[in-house]
Ligand code: ATP
């Protein structure tokens with residue numbers, strides 16, 4: 001399982017100022033009053049992992065993730081979130097740490113970076129496949145997700161178990177080989 005060391009957000013939802021959240025090993029609890037931005041942190045994590053549905057991020061359009069202004073604060077032009085991950089599974093190279101960044105401008109232009117190098121969304125999705133940290137993975141259980149899993153079709157539930165067991169990578173490779 002990939003270990004998430006921290007999240008840095010700028011211009012994402014309520015985080016108008018650059019905000020750093022560090023996760024120590026063990027249990028981290030985020031507490032705060034209603035509307036203070038607790039769920040926005042998990043939204044930020046899911047967003048970097050490639051979430052493409054504004055609805056899953058509790059918005060109407062993807063642009064809604066960009067800070068829209070507040071009392072005495074102008075709206076911002078882009079949102080940027082970086083995840084800092086431990087690389088002990090050696091997902092890429094032998095760097096001790098991996099940084100994954102997603103940026104979105106109001107124009108709709110979207111960018112992804114891996115250790116500051118521009119990459120495609122697919123590179124990020126592939127990287128996290130079977131690590132337990134994909135956007136569809138079991139590591140982020142949002143409100144209502146438990147019910148959804150219990151009520152899911154057998155095939156969808158199987159998908160989740162396969163991701164957890166780490167076999168999706170092989171299924172995907174098999175499919176790619178068969179397509180050649
Ligand atoms: P609860 O305890 O009710 O679950 P929470 O701490 O999880 O609350 P969030 O849902 O994370 O709160 O944060 C909601 C806040 O984020 C609201 O005040 C909302 O106005 C603000 N917010 C969401 N999107 C944006 C945006 N694009 N620009 C500015 N503020 C935003």
Ligand code: MG
Pocket residue numbers: 038039040
């Ligand atoms: Mg919440």
